[in-house]
Amino acid sequence: MALSLNDIRTLFEQHGSLAYSGEPVTQLEHALQSAALAEDEGASDELVAAAFLHDLGHLLNRFGDTPSERGIDDLHQYFALPFLRPVLPEAVLEPIRLHVDAKRCLCAIDDTYFGLLSADSVRSLELQGGIFSRQEAETFLSKPYAEDALRVRRWDDLAKEANRATPDLDHYLSVVERVMETHATA
Numbered sequence: 001m002a003l004s005l006n007d008i009r010t011l012f013e014q015h016g017s018l019a020y021s022g023e024p025v026t027q028l029e030h031a032l033q034s035a036a037l038a039e040d041e042g043a044s045d046e047l048v049a050a051a052f053l054h055d056l057g058h059l060l061n062r063f064g065d066t067p068s069e070r071g072i073d074d075l076h077q078y079f080a081l082p083f084l085r086p087v088l089p090e091a092v093l094e095p096i097r098l099h100v101d102a103k104r105c106l107c108a109i110d111d112t113y114f115g116l117l118s119a120d121s122v123r124s125l126e127l128q129g130g131i132f133s134r135q136e137a138e139t140f141l142s143k144p145y146a147e148d149a150l151r152v153r154r155w156d157d158l159a160k161e162a163n164r165a166t167p168d169l170d171h172y173l174s175v176v177e178r179v180m181e182t183h184a185t186a
């Protein structure tokens, strides 16, 4: 089964007001802020779409609380992929798939990064497998789209600010639509 653009809109419209667990933003605000940070840096449409959709798994699989507080790794980075794979390219899917491992990597290679993480991100880090070893970080960095995943991760971490103004849902759905159209004709 594939998610259409309209399905994605419906997910955000019906469930986007859910709190982003442990943070002062909703799921929709988190997605919009992530995408806006990507766009502000001049990222490609594919990477803006990845930033926008990186937590779509949370909307598909709604625990309704803060999974990390119950000691659960919700594996949300994987949930949306089977539904997006028919309609979006690897350049969108891989940064989404890798955005949790990107946190584990950044903790290993950037001394200042851990201090930037929110309390919930630190709590979930252990559940997600903890900080990478040097070797694990190198293996991660050798993967296709690893650098894009690190960029998405840094926007993700910053996209937790209450009441930040961003472009709206329609704006980022139109970016996703462009990427879908390009992918369909490729």
Ligand SMILES: [Fe+2]
Pocket (backbone or CB within 6 Å): 054, 055, 076, 077, 099
């Ligand atoms: Fe996430």
Ligand SMILES: [Fe+2]
Pocket (backbone or CB within 6 Å): 030, 054, 055, 156
């Ligand atoms: Fe996120």
